[in-house]
Amino acid sequence: MADRFSDYVGVSMSVSPIAGYSPDTAYDAVTLATARDPEAARMRYRKHISIVESTLMATQQAQSAIDWEMNRRYGRSKQLSVTIDSWRDKDGKLWEPNTLIPVDLPTLRLPKTELLLAEVTYMRDDYGTHARMTLMPPEAFSVQPYAFYQNLAGFNT
Secondary structure, eight states: TTOSSSEEEEEEEOOOOOOOOTTTGGEEEEEEEEEEEEEHHHOOOOEEEEEHHHHHHTTOHHHHHHHHHHHHHHHHHHHHEESSSSSSTSSOOOSSSSSSSEEEGGTTTTEEEEEEEEEEEEEEETTTEEEEEEEEGGGGGGGOOOOOGGGGGTOOO
């Protein structure tokens, strides 16, 4: 929960060329997008402000960027570390990162869900072979929205 926030705000920042004449309005911020994490909001009020890149503003992706930030922080806060007695899955293949693993742990409030295998460490000791795995919700690994300048109108010269 340490890296999660109740509210996420995406702003654009601009520097006025007449900053010396009016210091109160030299740095204007305009709110472009907002998102709220209801689980974090129940526990505390904590705001996260992100400056949205100009390429995302031009392609109307500011809301996607703020949603991505919230989902990524949610997913990374829900890590599950497990140690199992085999290096291989039920089909005999080695456990590999970036694989969805079916999980059914009702005592941990994870009934019949799929988590993404983020990290695996293979171990061999006097007790046999083991695999230590770090599992997270897939939201922790969604692709960050981004737009390149060359894809924007006016930059294709």
